[in-house]
Amino acid sequence: MAAIRQTPGADFQRSFSYLYVANTLGALLGTLLPAFLLIELLGFLGTLHIASILNAVVAVSALLGSLSTPLFRSWVVAAAERFKPRKLYGLPEGAALWMLFTTGLVSMAMEMVWIRQFTIYVGNVVYAFATILAIYLLATYVGSCMYRRWVRSHTPQKSTAVWTALGLLGLMPLAAADPLLASLLFSPFSFVIGVLRVAVGIGTFCGGLGFLTPMLVDHWAAGDPDRAGKAYAVNVSGCILGPLLAGFYLLPRLGERWALVALTVPLFVFGALATTHKQQTVDQPGPDRNGKLYYALAIVAALLVVMTTHGYEALFPKRVVRRDHTATVLATGAGLDKDLLVNGIGMTYMTPITKYMAHLPLAFMQRPPNNGLVVCFGMGTTFRSMLSWGIPTTAVDLVPSVPAMFGYFHADAERVLASPQAQIVVDDGRRFLDGSTLRYDVITVDPPPPPAAPGSSLLYSQEFYAIVKRHLAAGGVVQVWYPEDGTDPATSASIAKALVRSFPHVRAFQSVEGWGIHYLASMEALSSEPASVLAARFPPRAAADLVEWGPESTAEEQLSDVLDQEQEVGKIIALDSEVPPLEDDQPINEYFALRQWFQYYR
DSSP states (O other), rough: OHHHHTTTOOGGGGGHHHHHHHHHHHHHHHHHHHIIIIIHHHHHHHHHHHHHHHHHHHHHHHHHHEEEEEOOOTTTGGGGGGGGOOOOOGGTTTTTHHHHHHHHHHHHHHHHHHEEEEEEEEOOHHHHHHHHHHHHHHHHHHHHHHHHHTTTTOOOGGGGHHHHHHHHHHHHHHTTTGGGGGGGGGSTTTHHHHHHHHHHHHHHHHHHHHHHHHHHHHHTTTTOOOEEEEHHHHHHHHHHHHHHHHIIIHHHHHHHHHHHHHHHHHHHHHHHHHHHHHHOSSSSHHHHHHHHHHHHHHHHHHHHHHOOOOGGGGGSEEEEEEOOSSSSEEEEEEEEEEEETTEEEEESSSSSHHHHHHHHHHTTTTOOEEEEEESSSSHHHHHHHTTTTSSOEEEEEETTTHHTTTTOOOOOOOOHHHSSTEEESSSHHHHHHHHHOOOOEEEEEESSSSSSEEEEEGGGSSSHHHHHHHEEEEEEEEEEEEEOOOOOHHHHHHHHHHHHOSSSEEEEEOOTSSSSSSEEEEEEEOOOHHHHHHHHOOOHHHHHTTTTTOOOSHHHHHHHHHHHTTHHHHHHTTTTTHHHHHHSSSOOOTTTHHHHHOOOOO
């Protein structure tokens, strides 16, 4: 800004908005290029190297520019000679800073709410989150460009209409995420429709913020870099506090809908002040009567939006909903037709598959097991099944509300939890293992679906298996569940390769329902004994648990249903022999756009 102020003929009084437009455009590209291109091409480290090089170029350019440019003395003038901005809307001068703080807080808090509202429609993949952020930034960029054009023929005092509409626009996600349109979810264009929902829901609101933020800083700073720095710092401080407020207070206590309503309240307050306060200006000497009318209409429209829209849980007449700082968890259904959803994404249902996750590796133990670990709690079925062997069992889940739903799915949950052998830990499964010193005879891992879910690679990677091996007792067995459904051959091959590279003994079994794979891995040879021998190892309570939901009536028959469907791991790897094993730096399962769209394989 100091350099622009020294440039002859430059419109230095609005230099912040000029730079803000450029910065927002850079943020948009910085969101799309890594997510859709660079990470898949170069991995995380390669992408970070690109960012580091760009940072170095910026630093060198700034240094060279400072050496070749005279000292910026012309803008360092006496305070009395500086341009003093007029009071905005007739409000005290400091009101602009409060507006900047509040819009920063509200926008970043709302982004937390949007993620929960729209995940069900755009999917639980990195591209969905990148798309939401890109729409946010694109709309902000467009709004900033509109301000730059608008300000040529208007004064900031004329911007009250934007404040009048901003609160109402902030409620638009309630309509865009209304589940009454849920039938569109099953269209072959469901992702495109989901993106349209996001665009309709947040586009106009973000455009309004893109208009107001640079306008407020321009008005406050009038080209003075010091004042602009202060104003922008106030805005950023709001941006920092916003996610904390939404994630740790509003969402757990109010839910998505009412959190969004609460966040629009300060916007409506500023709208009222901007339209009703006496304006001390030459071109607008009194309150704007039309503004008052429009504001009243906005209030009425906002009430209608709140009263006529519904949250996603309204689709499920029988339900229990719990919210925490991590996610919104919904349990629904009755009998054996129960489902668990996290942020609208189906996690699991009442299926014997989740029982096999515990019983299969325990049956393969060549000696009686002493303890076990379940990574990802789900409905608690695997945890409950492992406890039926009479061994100390620890279950770890990242979302606090997931284990809290245990009683909804299992009538004996209270008795199970009362056992001194049962322990539930709320933590990230990988972090828990990384910080633990315990060893386990059986470790079962059930990464959250879909296999492309953000962060799921951290439970499929070679680095994770290196941690697992440190905590696997001698003769211990690891079970890794891979849903397989909806993935490409490269993902299947990469996950299998990571296991084979990490463990000398790996076997794969198709699930009892014909989809998904139970991988068993060990540092020692896995048993090749028939189902009758494995079934004989089951304690009576464990055998009863295995057949509780069928389809067979004996443990031997139940085991045979899976053992007879063994898959050759080599054939799974042969689906794509060129793909690298899944690593933290190369999350093949999460970044797949180039493979899907252009059949590109790194």
